[in-house]
Amino acid sequence: xxxxxxxxxxxxxxxxxxFRLPDIPEREPDEVTQYDQLFDPxxxxxxxxxxxxxxxxLVTADRWIIVEPxxxxxxxxxxxxxxxxxxxxxxxxxxxxxxxxxxxxxxxxVLEVASPSTGGTDTGxxxxxxxxxxxxxxxxxxxxxxxxxxxxxxxxxxxxxxxxMRIDELDxxxxxxxxxxxxxxxxxxDGVLAFYDSATGRPILTYADQLARANAAEARANxxxxxxxxxxxxxxxxxxxxx
Numbered sequence: 290x291x292x293x294x295x296x297x298x299x300x301x302x303x304x305x306x307x308f309r310l311p312d313i314p315e316r317e318p319d320e321v322t323q324y325d326q327l328f329d330p331x332x333x334x335x336x337x338x339x340x341x342x343x344x345x346x347l348v349t350a351d352r353w354i355i356v357e358p359x360x361x362x363x364x365x366x367x368x369x370x371x372x373x374x375x376x377x378x379x380x381x382x383x384x385x386x387x388x389x390x391x392x393x394x395x396x397x398x399v400l401e402v403a404s405p406s407t408g409g410t411d412t413g414x415x416x417x418x419x420x421x422x423x424x425x426x427x428x429x430x431x432x433x434x435x436x437x438x439x440x441x442x443x444x445x446x447x448x449x450x451x452x453x454m455r456i457d458e459l460d461x462x463x464x465x466x467x468x469x470x471x472x473x474x475x476x477x478x479d480g481v482l483a484f485y486d487s488a489t490g491r492p493i494l495t496y497a498d499q500l501a502r503a504n505a506a507e508a509r510a511n512x513x514x515x516x517x518x519x520x521x522x523x524x525x526x527x528x529x530x531x532x
Contacts, residue, residue, distance in 0.1 A: 310353045310386035313367045327370055327402065332484065336372070339486070339493045340471070347373040347381055347396075354399075356422060357390035366418050368399040372471065395423040397470045400430065402482070408436025416444065420451045426470050427451060432480040440464055441477040 337348045355365045373396040381387055389395050401411040411429055419427045427444045431437040441464040444451035456466045464477040474485040484493050
């Protein structure tokens with residue numbers, strides 16, 4: 290399991306007059322791709338559990354990112370997935386979004402899922418804006434490759450500018466790229482987005498995996514307990530015979 294970076298921030302109590310960002314606009318009908326690829330399979334939940342440090346790690350979406358209060362009209366985006374380490378989730382909820390000046394750093398990772406209505410913006414204006422915001426990694430996933438021009442792509446901020454990250458084609462036709470900030474591999478697998486643990490080469494644990502592990506551990510414990518009782522019964526019988 291990858292552990293998110295530690296921090297020493299103090300929690301910010303909610304204040305009634307705190308600046309709050311507006312809710313994002315209603316999404317276009319074709320943007321259901323975001324739900325299909327990220328939230329229906331439970332990726333956000335699985336990433337939260339895998340990355341850990343819930344008090345200082347954000348894995349979220351559908352709220353604005355801005356540089357500072359007063360810049361909303363100049364530079365604001367709401368990615369399909371955002372991850373930030375060493376931040377204050379309570380402050381994020383209090384302000385209804387991610388304000389870089391208040392969190393003290395940009396988000397570490399954003400990802401956009403292609404749709405017909407957003408594909409051109411994902412590869413153009415959004416890329417420029419995330420670069421200006423200083424977001425370290427910007428990833429794009431396209432189920433068909435028709436809207437982004439490629440099925441999987443990632444950029445990493447180097448010297449203030451985005452540089453493309455390496456994407457490999459695997460033997461089974463899947464595409465894979467490595468995210469240093471998450472220490473995970475992102476994959477395009479027959480049109481489906483997947484996250485792989487770089488240490489094990491396996492997909493990150495899902496809720497079903499964790500439940501199966503817990504059930505197996507409980508079964509082993511029950512078996513051991515039953516064996517202890519059996520040995521204790523045998524010992525008592527031996528003592529009765531000797532008596």
